[in-house]
Amino acid sequence: MTRLETLELIYLAxxxxxxxxxxxxxxPKWARQGNxxxxxxxxxxxxxxxxxxxLHKIWLIVVGIVVGTAVAVPAARMVKxxxxxxxxxxxxxxxxxxxxxxxxxxxxxxxxxxGIGTSAAVLFSxxxxxxxxxxxxxxxxxxxxxxxxxxxxxxxxxxxxxVLAVASLVFVIWGLAAGSMVAAVLLCLAALxxxxxxxxxxxGADVPVVISLLNAFTGLAVAASGAVLRMPLxxxxxxxxxxxxxxxxxxxxxxxxxxxxxxxxxxxxxxPTTAMVEGSTDRSVRTGTVDDVAILLAYARRVxxxxxxxxxxxxxxxxxxxxxxxxxxxxxxxxxGIHPVAGxxxxxxxxxxxxxxVPYEQLQEMDEVNxxxxxxxxxxxxxxNDVVNPAARDQPxxxxxxxxxxxxxxxxxxxxxxxxxxxxxxxxxNALLYDAKTTMLFGDAKDTxxxxxxxxxxx
Amino acid sequence: MTETTxxxxxxxxxxxxxxxxxxxxxxxILHTPLMSGANAIHGVxxxxxxxxxxxxxxxxxxxxGFLAVVxxxxxxxxxFVVTDRMLEMFKGRGGPRRQPVxxxxxxxxx
Numbered sequence: 117m118t119r120l121e122t123l124e125l126i127y128l129a130x131x132x133x134x135x136x137x138x139x140x141x142x143x144p145k146w147a148r149q150g151n152x153x154x155x156x157x158x159x160x161x162x163x164x165x166x167x168x169x170x171l172h173k174i175w176l177i178v179v180g181i182v183v184g185t186a187v188a189v190p191a192a193r194m195v196k197x198x199x200x201x202x203x204x205x206x207x208x209x210x211x212x213x214x215x216x217x218x219x220x221x222x223x224x225x226x227x228x229x230x231g232i233g234t235s236a237a238v239l240f241s242x243x244x245x246x247x248x249x250x251x252x253x254x255x256x257x258x259x260x261x262x263x264x265x266x267x268x269x270x271x272x273x274x275x276x277x278x279v280l281a282v283a284s285l286v287f288v289i290w291g292l293a294a295g296s297m298v299a300a301v302l303l304c305l306a307a308l309x310x311x312x313x314x315x316x317x318x319x320g321a322d323v324p325v326v327i328s329l330l331n332a333f334t335g336l337a338v339a340a341s342g343a344v345l346r347m348p349l350x351x352x353x354x355x356x357x358x359x360x361x362x363x364x365x366x367x368x369x370x371x372x373x374x375x376x377x378x379x380x381x382x383x384x385x386x387x388p389t390t391a392m393v394e395g396s397t398d399r400s401v402r403t404g405t406v407d408d409v410a411i412l413l414a415y416a417r418r419v420x421x422x423x424x425x426x427x428x429x430x431x432x433x434x435x436x437x438x439x440x441x442x443x444x445x446x447x448x449x450x451x452x453g454i455h456p457v458a459g460x461x462x463x464x465x466x467x468x469x470x471x472x473x474v475p476y477e478q479l480q481e482m483d484e485v486n487x488x489x490x491x492x493x494x495x496x497x498x499x500x501n502d503v504v505n506p507a508a509r510d511q512p513x514x515x516x517x518x519x520x521x522x523x524x525x526x527x528x529x530x531x532x533x534x535x536x537x538x539x540x541x542x543x544x545x546n547a548l549l550y551d552a553k554t555t556m557l558f559g560d561a562k563d564t565x566x567x568x569x570x571x572x573x574x575x
Numbered sequence: 576m577t578e579t580t581x582x583x584x585x586x587x588x589x590x591x592x593x594x595x596x597x598x599x600x601x602x603x604i605l606h607t608p609l610m611s612g613a614n615a616i617h618g619v620x621x622x623x624x625x626x627x628x629x630x631x632x633x634x635x636x637x638x639x640g641f642l643a644v645v646x647x648x649x650x651x652x653x654x655f656v657v658t659d660r661m662l663e664m665f666k667g668r669g670g671p672r673r674q675p676v677x678x679x680x681x682x683x684x685x
Contacts, residue, residue, distance in 0.1 A: 127622075134616045135593060141601045141609050151612055155655040158619065162651075165622045165640040171629035173637070180628070180641050181621075184648025192656035203657055204611050207618075211650035214620045214643045221627045221639035234582055300636040331610055331617075338617045339587065345623050346578050352590045353619040357595025360613040364606060456603060463606030476604055 119169055126164045127349040133157025134353050138360070144476050146378055177260065197471045198428050202259035205327045209252025209332050211562045215337035215354075216245030216304060217343050227295045234344055239291045241340035242300055243284065246307025247314060249335040251326065254315040258323050259460065265323070267383035268316040280310050308404065317383035321425065324461035325368045332361025364462055371456035373508060373519025394421055401537070403554035406564065409531050410571030411554070413439075416493035418449045418530075422522050426499020426535065428459050428468055432562035436498060437472040439569050446572075451478050452483035452521045453495075455503040492527040499561050503531050505546040515544060530554045533561050608661045615654025621647035 119124075133153050140150015162181075166174065188207070195203045219241035225229065230238070255262045261381050271274065291299035335357025342350025369376045413419060421436060423561045440450040452469060459465035466479050489495075497504055504524040521564040522528050525548050532554060539545055548554060557564050578586075601609050624647045628640030 117626075130619075134619070137596060137612060137616065138597045138601070138609070139625055141605045141612065143602060144604060144662075144665040147608060147665060148659065151608075151615075151655065151658050151662055154612065154616060155659070158655065161619060161622050162625070165625045167631065168626055171626070176637070176641060177625050177628055178622075179642030181648045184645045185652050188632075188649040188653035189656060192653040192660070195657065198660070200607060200611070200657065200661070203605075203653070204614055206655070207611075207650050207653040208614050210646040211614065211617050211620060214624055214647035214650060215617075217639045217643035217646070218620060218623045218627050221631055221636045221643065223641065224633065224636050225631055279647055287649040321676055326653045328610060331614060335613065335617045338620045338623075339590075341620060343583055343587075345626060346583060347623060347626075348578060348583065348586050350623050351586050353588035353616050354592040355587055356597070357617040359591055361611060363595065363598050363671070364610060367606075368601050411576050435644055439585055455603075456606075459607075459609060463603060463609070464602045467607045467661050467664070472663075473664075476665055479604055481603055489615060 119167065123164055123167065123349070125198070127161060127347070127461060130157040130161040130164075131349050131352040133160075134356060138356060148389055149442060154197050158182060168559055176328055176500055188413045198431060198460075201324055201327060201464065202256045204461070205252045205259065205330070206254040208327065208331050209249050209256070212245040212252065212330070212334040212337050214245075214309070215334060215341045216242045218247065218341045220300060220304060222341075222344050224297055224301050226309025227297045227300070232292055235292050235295050237343040238300060239303055240346065241337045241447070242304045243288075244333045244335035244340070246304050247311040248330045250308045250311030250550060251330050251333075252311075254312055255323055255326055255330065256292055258315070258318075265319065265321075267286060267319045269383050270313070270316065273317065277310075277313060280306055280313065284310070287374050293463055294476070299330045305554045307323075314380075319383065322372075322382075324457075324464075325365060325372075325376070327461060328361055328364040328368060329376075329380075331367060332358050332362075335359075343570065353508055368462050371462070371520065373516055375494045375552065399550040400551075401549055401556050402554065403532070406557065406567045406571050409555060409557055410529065410568055410575050412494055413443055413448070413496070413568070414527060414572050414575040416443075416445055418488075418492045418526075419491050419494045419496060420451055420453045420480075420489070422453045422455070422458075422495060422497045422500050422524060423465055423469070424458050424498065424500020424503060425460065426533075428464070428499070430499060430561035432498065432565050433468045433474075435470040435562050435565040435569065437469070437474050439473070439565055439572065441479075442569060442572050451480050451485065453482065454479050454481055455500070457521075458503065470525075482520060486523045486526075487525040489523045493525040494529045494531060495522075495527040497524060497530065497532045498565070501539065501546055502544075503535070504530075504548060505544070506548055507544065507546070519531065524548065525551060525553075528553065533556060533557045533559075533564050535560065605662075605665070608658050608665075611654060611658040611661065615651055615658055618647055618651025618654050621651050625645075 137154025290572030
């Protein structure tokens with residue numbers, strides 16, 4: 117067996133470890149071990165590569181790895197759990213950038229002799245990797261609130277997009293026909309601009325879908341780089357990630373009840389919508405006091421907490437857990453109903469609640485919690501709105517019609533904690549707010565929950 | 576680097592199926608760690624970056640390769656560290672080895 121064959125055998129084992137890592141995520145019990153196995157596989161793959169035949173500039177490689185580690189480790193250790201989505205976006209973007217650079221660097225040496233298949237893989241990797249790099253950077257800026265989270269549409273953006281698309285197509289054909297390095301570099305630049313234009317028009321609450329999509333992009337860019345270098349390890353790993361990103365993107369779009377094209381390009385093609393429910397002006401809401409709600413909760417048998425984006429913004433996950441513990445001590449059965457898109461990315465709410473030490477057995481999925489909604493005394497909606505809007509179920513004309521929701525309206529009582537009467541992200545009215553069973557508690561979620569904790573102790 | 580194009584294509588197609596099969600079984604509770612973990616896995620581009628830098632010739636290739644190594648390292652190291660931090664928090668209740676979960680360093684705690 118040659119040295120190269122030995123290396124490839126080791127790489128195969130590493131690829132298997134990545135599959136095991138993903139497999140581990142099917143249960144919270146094995147997830148951490150799985151991830152550690154994947155990390156070990158990665159370490160072996162990197163260490164093995166130092167034995168690659170004819171590898172020079174080892175010191176430079178080591179310097180690069182040290183620099184990258186020195187930047188990434190503090191960032192990854194310090195990041196708050198609420199900021200996970202932008203951190204994922206950042207690490208995803210640099211991966212996409214690396215994939216594009218690898219293909220460019222390889223093409224720089226091989227372009228005169230490259231076949232059309234290799235050229236195609238290079239161009240694909242450069243395009244997708246470049247889009248992922250700048251797209252993730254804009255995503256990061258939006259979520260970190262370095263810029264507005266609202267959709268930004270540049271003047272003449274459609275024209276700009278078209279010009280860019282045509283130019284990219286020209287570069288691709290040029291690159292394929294002539295194996296030209298210049299074309300590849302130009303395509304890379306076009307991809308970098310396109311990444312920005314692609315993400316700017318996406319609104320803050322939809323950005324997580326983009327993270328997931330860009331994750332798939334980076335995976336595919338890595339797989340394409342693997343095709344350029346003819347390395348199965350990169351193809352397998354990149355494709356796994358491509359599959360994961362694609363599935364998650366689909367899942368999020370389904371959970372939002374909107375087609376992907378609408379999420380991505382909605383702001384560009386938008387017509388002004390008038391999605392107000394008729395007669396909403398003459399209806400009144402019932403505002404409760406903290407003490408009323410505390411009594412309601414303290415003497416309930418079963419309470420379901422529906423946390424939303426607002427809970428994450430107010431960073432109230434610890435306080436909500438404190439309240440839940442208090443209620444449990446009084447014999448109330450408490451669980452959390454987690455909508456698939458609660459938080460800032462799929463499953464984000466689970467992470468935030470796990471951080472506050474909420475046992476994951478209490479975190480119930482939408483279907484599970486809906487099944488027992490009829491026997492639920494109080495639903496406490498904290499910082500969520502659209503995910504409990506019955507219009508999604510009952511009003512075929514509503515823009516969110518078809519989105520799966522948590523059936524809070526089927527519980528005995530509903531308590532809404534909101535900062536204001538402002539509608540949720542979808543910008544539509546929620547009839548549940550005006551329901552006779554509904555009590556409103558206005559204010560910052562964390563402050564109000566804190567007051568509730570005090571009041572329940574006294575109740 | 577003896578693989579034929581057809582061989583590589585076969586690997587790609589089979590990986591698509593393995594990917595969909597494995598990912599569709601992931602618990603929805605863990606979708607965020609999944610995204611982050613998948614993120615770490617595509618950091619394997621570091622291996623490609625090292626080879627391009629280490630076997631390449633010329634200033635341009637060296638610069639591109641070095642940048643790729645730095646970016647890819649950030650991807651892989653950051654990805655696994657963040658994922659591990661998240662998964663550490665997903666410990667079930669009532670397990671025999673349950674220990675009080677330490678708040679993560681720098682995390683939002685009170």
